[in-house]
Amino acid sequence: MTQLQFNLDFEKIKQEVFQSDLNDVVKSSIVLLFNEYMEMERNQYMKSAPYKREEDRKDYRNGYYERDLVLNIGKVKLKVPRTRSGEFSTELFEKYKRCDKAFLLSMLEMVINGVSTRKVTKVVEQLCGEKVSKSMVSGLTKKLDPIVKEWAQRPLNQQYYNYIYVDAMCIKVREYHRVVSKAVYIALGVNSQDKREILGFKVANTESKETWSVFFKYLKSRGLQAPKLVISDAHEGLKAAITESFLNTSWQRCTVHFLRNIIKEMPKKGSKEARDHLKEIFKAPTAKISRMLKNEFIEKYEDDNKYEKATKTLDEGYEDAAQFYTEDKDTHVHIRTTNVLERLNSEVRRRESVIRIFPNIDSAFRLIGAVLMDCDEAMDPGEKRFFYRDED
Structure with a gap:
């Protein structure tokens, strides 16, 4: 028996189709091509061409049934061949299932990157010619639940984290027909290999000592x-929770x-020299020089009523703000502030701002x-590290 050799490069076909102007003629051509491919599959499965009686033939033809196939370029209606035993199955839909998955992942990625559900549905309609409901997009995002939960519960005992940054940000969530504020706690660590890692996050009702604990x-x-x-x-509750927990x-x-807290207590006019002096305190190369600059600031301004609160705030809070001097000099610029976590919060905020109000806490946990x-x-x-030591 002569078998029809019919090899298709699906990626090439897909690329050429995407780049073409898809009118009805082109879609009809795709239908003919795919129908012919499935017919060839059935012939090979049966080991017999139509109207041929072969001794080793397998099964009998049993007509066709129609099935829609939604591609990135639109929906086409195909005639799927079948056999009497029902054992034959075309591989065409399985091949394109990967495309469907890729398309769904693309939709999901749009949502994660801050594209609103409404805009996602419009993009899908333009690409496929098919309307996708907002509920479908929302349902799709729920597939993230097990992935996010597994990541959020991964073990942290494989590394030692020298430094941990913690902060909270507020989001809006709809709850019992009201819009309320929730706190999102985020922790970021730097391990012994000087690499950063997001350790965990949690959505809570308020920011307090109890919830931080x-x-x-x-x-x-x-x-x-x-x-x-x-x-x-x-934050007072955070400070107390850190003391008790670690x-x-x-x-x-x-x-x-x-520094913002101190400057807030200083006069707005005529304080540039004082503000510049203040900033140099925590840019000093050593703890000794820093403490010297701090003492000079207090001696210079403590008798001025306009700076009384500022000098008091500096004196009372200096030691807690100067703990970074006990660590290697190469780390100082990174561990004296929470800037690294502030940038992370900004990235979350950028994508979250499209949603504005989460429908519930689960959706907030999922997207964040x-x-x-x-x-x-x-x-x-790769080899990139958060700190670059002198010996690097």
């Missing part, structure tokens, strides 16, 4: 050990937030988790 307990339950330094702002760990007060996973994967790839 729950967040740290969650990290420790996954194997997190007490770090050398925790870097954060000076023994023998120092707290580094973010110098950017600290997906964004953080995406950011985590891009952090310090």
Whole structure:
């Protein structure tokens, strides 16, 4: 028996189709091509061409049934051949299932990257000529749940994290027909190989000592050990939770937030010299020089009523803001502030702002988790490190 050799390069066909102007004639050609391919598959399965009686033939033809196939370029209606036994099955749909998955992943990626559900449905309609409901896009994002949950529960006992940055950001969530604020806790660590890693996150009702303690307990339950330094702002509940949760760990007060607090207590006019002096305190190369600059500032301005609160704030908070001097000099510029986490928060905020109000806490956890996973994967790839030592 002569077999029809019919080899298709699906990637080439797809590329050429995508680049063409898809009118009805082109779509009809695709239908003919795919129908012919499936007919060839059935012939090879049966080991017999139509109207041929072969001794080793397998099964009998049993007509066709119609089936729609939605491609990235639109929907086409195909005639799928079948056999009497029902054992024959074309591979064409399986081949294109990968394309469908890729397309769904593209839709999902659009959502994660901050494209609104409404815009995603419009993009799909333009690409496929088929309308996709917002509920379908929302349902698609739920496929992230097991992936995000697995990542959020991964063990943390494989590495030691010298430094941990923590911060909270507020989001809006719809709850019982009301729009309420929720706190999103995020922790980022720097391990012993000087690489960053997002350790975890949590959505909570408020920012308080109790909820911060729950967040740290969650990290420790996954194997997190007490770090050398925790870097954060000076939220009172957070400070208390750090003290109780991590023994023998120092707290580094973010110098950017600290300086803002001091400058807020200074006069707006005529204070440039004082502000410049203040900033130099935490840019000093050594703790000795920093402390000297601090003492000079206090001696110079403490008797001026306009600077009384500023000098008091500096004196009371200096030690907590100068803990970074106990670490290697190469790390100082990175561990004296929470800037690295602020940039991460901004990336989350950029994508979250499209949604504005999450329909529920689950959707907030899902999307923010997906964004953080995406950011985590891009952090310090290959040989890149967060700190560059003098010996590098």
